[in-house]
Amino acid sequence: MTPLPPKIEIIAVGTELLTPYYQDTDSLYITQRLNDLGLTVSFKTIVGDTTEDLQQCFRTALQRSDWIFTVGGLGPTEDDRTREVLAAALERELVFRPDILDRIKTLFKKLGVSMSAANKKQAYIIQDAAVLDNNNGTAPGLWIEEGNKHIILLPGPPRELKSMFESSVWPRIQSFRSFFLVRRTLKMSGTGESFIESLISDLHPQDSRLNLTMLSYPGQIEIHLTGRSETSEYEAQALVEELRMHLEQRLTPYIFSTSGEELEAVVGRLLTSKQKTLAVAESCTGGLLGHRITNIPGSSGYFVGGVQAYSNQVKLELLGVPAEQVQRHGAVSSEVAGSMASGIRSKTRSDFALAITGVAGPDGGTPEKPVGLVYTALAYEGGIVCERNIFPGNRETIKIRSTQKALSMLLKHLSSPQSGAHPGRKP
Amino acid sequence: MTPLPPKIEIIAVGTELLTPYYQDTDSLYITQRLNDLGLTVSFKTIVGDTTEDLQQCFRTALQRSDWIFTVGGLGPTEDDRTREVLAAALERELVFRPDILDRIKTLFKKLGVSMSAANKKQAYIIQDAAVLDNNNGTAPGLWIEEGNKHIILLPGPPRELKSMFESSVWPRIQSFRSFFLVRRTLKMSGTGESFIESLISDLHPQDSRLNLTMLSYPGQIEIHLTGRSETSEYEAQALVEELRMHLEQRLTPYIFSTSGEELEAVVGRLLTSKQKTLAVAESCTGGLLGHRITNIPGSSGYFVGGVQAYSNQVKLELLGVPAEQVQRHGAVSSEVAGSMASGIRSKTRSDFALAITGVAGPDGGTPEKPVGLVYTALAYEGGIVCERNIFPGNRETIKIRSTQKALSMLLKHLSSPQSGAHPGRKP
Structure with missing residues (x-):
């Protein structure tokens, strides 16, 4: 008979997680990595910074779970109490570790900031705990064995948590793979x-x-x-x-x-492999398209830049959109979208250019041009293509959908067999 | 002595909530409405559809909490077990209620669908529970008194939950307004x-x-x-x-x-009240600054646009940065940041201009210009100010910190008493 899989519990600590404004997202990451080993989570608990409530949760978890991951409450402030309360629940001492204090001091020195007295608290660890180094912050993590239970204390900031999990937790849990x-x-x-x-x-x-x-x-x-x-x-x-x-x-x-890549990464990979360059002209998205494109490391290899043509003046003067076109068709029109795309393409001498103009709302809609109406255009060697959409959702959602549509147009073009072909030239 | 506020716990039931893909959001809504009465939530528990785990959670909640809201697990399927498991935990019977079955049948008839046999299960209620009508689905909610504790069973689909909460729960908890x-x-x-x-x-x-x-x-x-x-x-x-x-x-x-506004909203409000305009020139942030500024409805009143000067060519040709300056100081320098800001300011004839140039990483860092080195510049009527920072974090974080710094510089300027003053002119 194979042994039962361990009961795993994640405890997210922080009073802000009990307000209507914040959600625990760290546990999703931990769950994902545990799932990778065929391990599943049985309980998630969310609790505030109150000593009494924290105590209650630790006691419950120690009764019902074999592995306990706590997230948060390791900071330097008064209401960071995970270490103290767990030490009390386990009837262990907090032990001062001068080497950890030195690490924290070094980190502050590197950042050119003087360490505050409050940070000294972070150099205290629960007796007999193994220290998990934090490469991105001051709070060390802890790994505690209690009987046959494992208790792992992790910091709340996702960057610190992830890096610590990968470097210190992952190697230790490999041997527990059950699926x-x-x-x-x-x-x-x-x-x-x-x-x-x-x-x-x-x-x-x-x-x-x-x-x-x-x-x-x-x-x-x-x-x-x-x-x-x-x-x-x-x-x-x-x-x-x-x-x-x-x-x-x-x-x-x-x-x-099919490999998890974002749309902007797929587009970037194709541009790189075809050695083509891209520019953008953004009206209602205000820069989101360029932001997404430049989220990809190495995007400077194909992205030359663009113009945030928010006002009509900028559309005219920096992109060369004809004033007559704006007057006749309005700034939100396929004609202007096309001129924006061809304008930035010729100004930057790039192979491809994407342009977006639309009504992101909540105001500015009319019966003919309602909120959500967005024109996206792609300019390339062979001409200009333009799409008209009416996107549902709020301002933020409309901005996202607009950039998604623009990137999709480019992807479709890059993926088609005649991509890059000059009209009249055989592919 | 006034009584202690009740300990409130929300239990979200569903195996999908223990995967990396789903989060419990129903509890945010319940929290908000409880907060409106001065009531706060002490614990949130997330548990799967496993009988044993559910039992464990109900036992714990009955020990530590005065009010228990459960969400989900009231459906007709095999793995909807909230009613059964809670009945067992309370040592009460499940009682068949023909009137509820009639309601469910009527609902199916209205939808023109025949009721599946499984739905009969939903007509069983926990003994002595008050029934909370569901106007948007088949699962009735339940309100149970156990000693001086209140246990409220609610359906998971947000539309059903919200409507039931407003019509049946809210009136019952009004009198508990304790704070x-x-x-x-x-x-x-x-x-x-x-x-x-x-x-x-x-x-x-x-x-x-x-x-x-x-x-x-x-x-x-x-x-x-x-x-x-x-x-x-x-x-x-x-x-x-x-x-x-x-x-x-x-x-x-x-x-x-102090009112919850984001930095870009505060800056926008000040620009509006002073009737000033703003333009941007972004290198390493690729458009994020403009994106943030245009997330604010009404930003077209003060934001004219800008240039995403990602390549050096765009810095030179669209912003007029002197080639000699890039050659001598590099694109990541205070000189180029200043020229970018004054360049876009004069091209767009705006009152203020913000520029950002830096090394977002992960590649491209050198000993003299490490990853995270960012220059931010503000150009205004009275001249140019520039700041140099080395930001910690990954590419995304460095981009966010850079825009935060740029907006902060503008805010500082707009808030200072001599803001907008012409040099040599008395404020």
Whole structure:
């Protein structure tokens, strides 16, 4: 008989997580990495910085769970109490570690800031705990063995948590692998959730080793597949790949990535491989398109820049959009979108240019040009293509959908067989 | 002696909430409405559809909490077990209610769908529970009194939950209003969490009616204050305002908002009131600064646009940065930042211009110009100011910190008494 898998609990600590404004997101990351080892989470608890409530949660977790991950409450402030309260629950001392204080002091020196007295608190650790180094902040993590239970204290800031998890927690939990788990994500744009569902409704897996989850974001649908095997990664992989193949047969026109890449990364990869350059001209998105493109490391290899043509004056003077065009068709029109794209393309001598102009709202809509009306244009060697859409949602969502549409247009062009072909020239 | 406020716990039930893909959001809504009555949540628990784990959570909640809201697990399927498991935990029977079955049948008839046999399960209620009608679905909610505890079972789909909460829960909890609750948020930039903490360490409230929580984001620190009063909203307000005043005395140079506004909103409000315009020139941020500025509805009133000067060619040709300057000092230099700012200011004839140039990484750093080195410049009627910073963090964080710094520079200028003054002219 194989042993039961461990009961795992994640405790997110912070009074702000009990307000209507904040959600614990760290636990999603921890869950993902545990799932990678075939381990599942049984309980998540969210508790404030109150000593009494924290105590209550630690006692409960110590009774019902074998592995306890705590997140947060390791900072230097008065209301960071995870260490103290857990030490009391375990009836252990807090021990001062001068080497940790030295590390913290060095970190502050590197940043050119003087350490505040409050940080000294972070050099106290729970007796007999192993210290998990923090490469991105002052709070060290702790790994505690209590009987046959493991208690792992992690810092709340995601950057600190992730780096610590990868470098110090992951190597220690490898040996607890109970399943082989393989994931695949299909990312799609250009259609909606119910349409995708109608195309694949008969493909939902009956096999309990397979899971299919569909998620919907503005301008993007994702299908997450997981396959589990007790015997081998190969088997888990084979399960997932068979399902993926069936899905791809139905969904090919909408899929832009099967490896987890964002749309801007896929576009960037194609531009790099084709040695082409890109410029943008953004009105209602104000810079979001360029921001997304430049989120990809190495984007300076293909992205030359662009113009945030928010006012009409900038459209005219920096992009060379004809004043007569704005007057006759309005700034939100296919004509102006096209002129913006060809304007920035010629000014920057880039191979491709994307332009966006629209009504992001909440104000500024009219019966003819309602909130959500957006024109996106692609200019390339062979001409200009333009699309008109009316996007649902609020200002932020409309901005996101607009950039998604613009990137999709470029991707479609880059993926088509005649991409880059001069009109009249054979591909 | 006044009674202690009730301990409130929300239990979200559903195995999907223990995956990396889903978060419980229903609890945010319940929290908000409870807060409106001065009631706060002490614990949130997330648990799957496993009988044993559910049992464990109900037992724990019945021990530590006075009010228990459960969300989800009331559906017709095999893995909807909230009713059954809670009935067992309370040692009560499940009672068949023909009137509920009739309601469900009627609902199906209305939708023109035939009821599945599984739905019959939803007509069983926990003995002595009050039924909360569901106007948007089949699952009725339940309100149970157990000793002096209240247990409220609500359906998971947000539309069903909200409607049931408003029509059946809200009227019943009105009389429990035990506190008046007032919130205030101080938002700060330009310094770090530990430094803020050191300035206010003696101001952490001892009064249990007050709560102070500090949160840290890239380039931004927030202090969230809540004040509670048993007698009046006025008293809660007075408590919070007194603490806020003390905090402001220490923190004035760093505070940019006491009303929850984002930095870009505060800057926008000041530009609007002073009737000034703004342009941007962005290198390493690629458009994020303009994106943030245009997230504010009405920003077209003061934001004219800008140039995403990612390549050197665009810096030279669209902004007029002297080639000699780039050659001598490099694109990441105070000289180029200044020229970018004055360049876009004169091209757009705007009152203010912000420019950013830096090394966002992960590649491209050198010993003299490491990853994180960022120059931000503000050009205005009276000249140019420039700041040099080395920001910690990854590419995304460095981009955020850079825009935060640029906006802070403008805010500082707009807030200073001589703002907008012509050199040589008396303010």
